Structures are given as structure tokens and as C-alpha cells.
Amino acid sequence: MAKEIQRRGRKRDPGRPVSELARLRLARGMTLDQVGIAVGTARSNVHKYENRPELLRWRWAERFAAVFDVDPMTLMVGGGQSIPVVGYVGAGAEVELVDSYAKGGGLSEAPCPPGTHPKKTVAVIVRGDSQAPMITDGWIIFYSRDPEPDLAAIVGKLCVVKIADGPVMLKQVKRGYSPGKFNLLSSNAPMIEDVALEWAAPTLAMLPGE
Template sequence: MQNKLRSLRLARGLTLEQLADAAGTSHQQILRLEKGERRLTVDWMVRLAPPLGVEPKDLLPESQTAAPPSPAPAQIAPNQDIIPVRSAARGGDEQRMFLEDGPIDYGPRPPVLRNVRDAYAIYVVGESMAPRYRPGYLLHINPFKPPRRENGVVVYKKDNAVLIKEFVEATSTELVLRQFNPAMELRLDRDEIAEFHTVVGTEEA
């Protein structure tokens, strides 16, 4: 089945050669992708979407981007193949982590997040959770699964700081977390917390 690559390229006013240069490939490869002679993988969609000014999912054929038929839940994203990847950067006097604006990449959706709405992945920054989570590890996140003791969690504070820690417990007044390096227990006032999400998988970089 042909994808929407050719129509999007023409709408952008790009030649095969121009799109190939922007994506770091050859015009022959672009032509094969447009004709459906080569499979449009997630890696190709991520490479081609920026010069076309679209999201990677916009390259899929109409039949794959249409809303799923009943009885599939209507709220699930139409494209089940990829999830956004987030990252955080250190900043400020305390070298805290702050989430970067928007996705920095897209990656394959793991089976554990197959039908999870708003699922995402996030890169680990810093050594505070080593050796469990080392810098560059990619964590798969289910924003709706309640954490259990010893689960990894991503905590978003109201001041936009981001923490990746181990869950201990949550009470009505505080969130208790464990850090590995240096080893310590953190107690955060619930009024400081915007939300926290559960880590359900890990991928080494």
C-alpha cells in the first residue's frame, strides 16, 4: 500500500533530490518509498517528517491513520506504532532536571504500552538512580498505572522540575521516594507535585 510521502513532498514543493538530501539518503530510496517498494518504517518516518513539516504519523496511509473501528476504544491514538520520546536537561543552581518542550524524537511502541493512551518514553539524565537507571536509558511510561512500592516513577513538580526515582508510598500529604546515588529517602509535599507516572519498561541506549 502506498503511503502519503509523494503527496506531502509535492505539497511542500520538494524534489526527490531535495528531500533525499534533507533526510540523508538517495533520491532512489525516496522513490522506492513513495512507490511502496520499500517499507516505510518508524525510522524512515522520523527522518522524513521534519523536512516535510509534518509529524511522523502523518506519513501513514489514510487507512492506517483513520480512527479504529468499533469496538476499539475511540480515545486510543490512531497510530499505534510509535510513541513520543521526551528528555530533560539540567539547569539552575541545584542542577535539577527540567523537561524539554515537546517530543525530541519518536520510537517504537513496546507491547507493554500497546493500547495505553498518552504513553511515552523518557531518557534518563544524571546518575542519581544508577545502577538501576543509568544516563541514556530509555524508560517506557504508563501515565495511568498506579505505582507500587519499588516501581520507578517520573515525578513532575509544579515548578517544571522532573524527578526519576523509586516509589515508596503516597499519602494525602506527601510523596515518598527513594534515590540510589547518593542513597536517600525524599519526602515531597503533595502540593508541590503536578503528577507522577509509572515506569513499566526500560531500554538501554
């Protein structure tokens, strides 16, 4: 039985390279069950994170890192990698995208935040004080290059949004007065009322400027 558990613990998707989490487990001769017990989760979750390391979030990376005595950052997809900065958030909270939203080649690069996928994340730089004091000049805002398909899910969140037939902006999204419409809020700018959105992407992380 022990050998059977060991064999099951060593299975992985042959189409994917060995993730750092899987490499550490195999190097220590541990099964999925043993690691799951150590971190307080099911073996299926350990298997999931080994095969889909981009799904691993910081709190779980810390637990796995404690078991393997490593830096949590080494387990994160994006650790040590960079993502494109594709434009600016100006004083009026308007984002000037410098290339195709889908391509995301960008002005420059920024370090990929923990818990985000480097191939699915882009960033913009804050210019001005439209969201001060929470967000000030020079901050970097990270968001998914894949917009949220369910616009109802963005209500209450700080998002990069594309107004229908209008600009791309950084706003907190509230429900509008009409079905399918939204109110867009800033800390230091007038509210934009009852507008339709082409797409919206909630912010994933924020990094203070230098």
C-alpha cells in the same frame, strides 16, 4: 446451532477497523469460542482484545500468536510504531521536558514497547547515574502521558513525578511522613522527603541505550 455460533463469532464493533487479531481469526474461519478454547480464555476476552487491541499484553499476544502461527509483535498495538521522547532524566534525576506534557511532540522518537499504547505513551532519556546500577546513562524510560489519578496507587513504584511547585523527576515513590505526602528515592541521590506531588506516572517499560 453451528451457524448461529459462527455468526456470533464474527460480530465486531462496526465503528472500529478490523484489528489484526480479528483479521487472523476471520481468515481462518474460527469463532470467538474456538479461539478462546485454544488460548485458554473466555470468548468475551477474545472479543475484548479484538475490539480493544491496545489492552492486549505480551503474555496473551504470545498465546494468540501460537494459535495463528504469527509473530506476537504483529498483534500488539504499537508494534512497528514510534512514540515521542519528550526530555531527559539528568544526574540529579530531574526531567527536563522539552514541550507540553499533553502534546508530547518531543525531541526525537523511540520504538513503542510491546503492550503499550502508542498514542498514550511518551519517553525520557536517562542522563547520568542517579538510578545506577539498575538504570544507567542512555536508557529510555517509557511512561503514560495520562498521570495516575490515584496517587496512593503509585507507592512502591518507579515513576516520573511532578513535585508540587517543583521539578519533574524519576523516582521510586514511598509514603511520606504526613498525609498526602511522599518520600522520593534514587539509587545514587539523597532521598527527597515528605513532598506533595502534582502528578505521577508509573514507568511502563525501559530500554537500554545504544
